[in-house]
Amino acid sequence: MPKGRELVGLPVLNQERGEEVGRVQDLLYDEKSAQVKALVLAEGGWLQQPRVITFDKLQSRGPKTFTVAGTDSIDSELPAGLRRWQEIKGLRLLNRDGQELGLVEDLVVDLPSGQVKALEVSTGLVNDLLEGRREVPLTGDFKWESQGIIIW
The missing domain is CATH 2.30.30.240 (PRC-barrel domain)
Structure with a gap:
């Protein structure tokens, strides 16, 4: 089983286009369910909104890459109540x-x-x-x- 540090830095790919939409910068963890609930993608610039993909929107989940169906799976708000x-x-x-x-x-x-x-x-x-x-x-x-x- 991978550790969090092994997941940080992995690419997230758009399944439709085969291109990279970002790399994992952080994991969002729900302490009540002991579950990783979302990935935070590395930001492209200093004034950009956070880019977050909830775990349920991922099409494939590691161990070397994550994939999403399309860019509409990416949110710009961090879910509340989760620990980084x-x-x-x-x-x-x-x-x-x-x-x-x-x-x-x-x-x-x-x-x-x-x-x-x-x-x-x-x-x-x-x-x-x-x-x-x-x-x-x-x-x-x-x-x-x-x-x-x-x-x-």
Whole structure:
């Protein structure tokens, strides 16, 4: 299963014309359903509106590219209530007793469903090098706060 960082930068192609409509700049994540709900495309200029494709409008979903039926699938407003992938990195992961388990480094995403199956967690540079980063499955209850995530 790919991680969020592997999806960022992938091209999004128009199926009708076979041309690239943009590249993934960010993922929009719904913490309640543990689902990637939309892709934000990299902007072409400094005053352009955001370009967003909701996950349900994608014709194919990775792992090397995404496709849409046409440019009418692209919206210019970010859906409300979703968290940006870039905002998730660095959040503290705590257990219910308040013990820190590490810092969230990434999401592990099932394609083509968009379901987030786990959080990739760092416990420090030395541990990451010696033992590798851990994946904490998103099973059970999670409470998302502005500064961290609490698992029950």
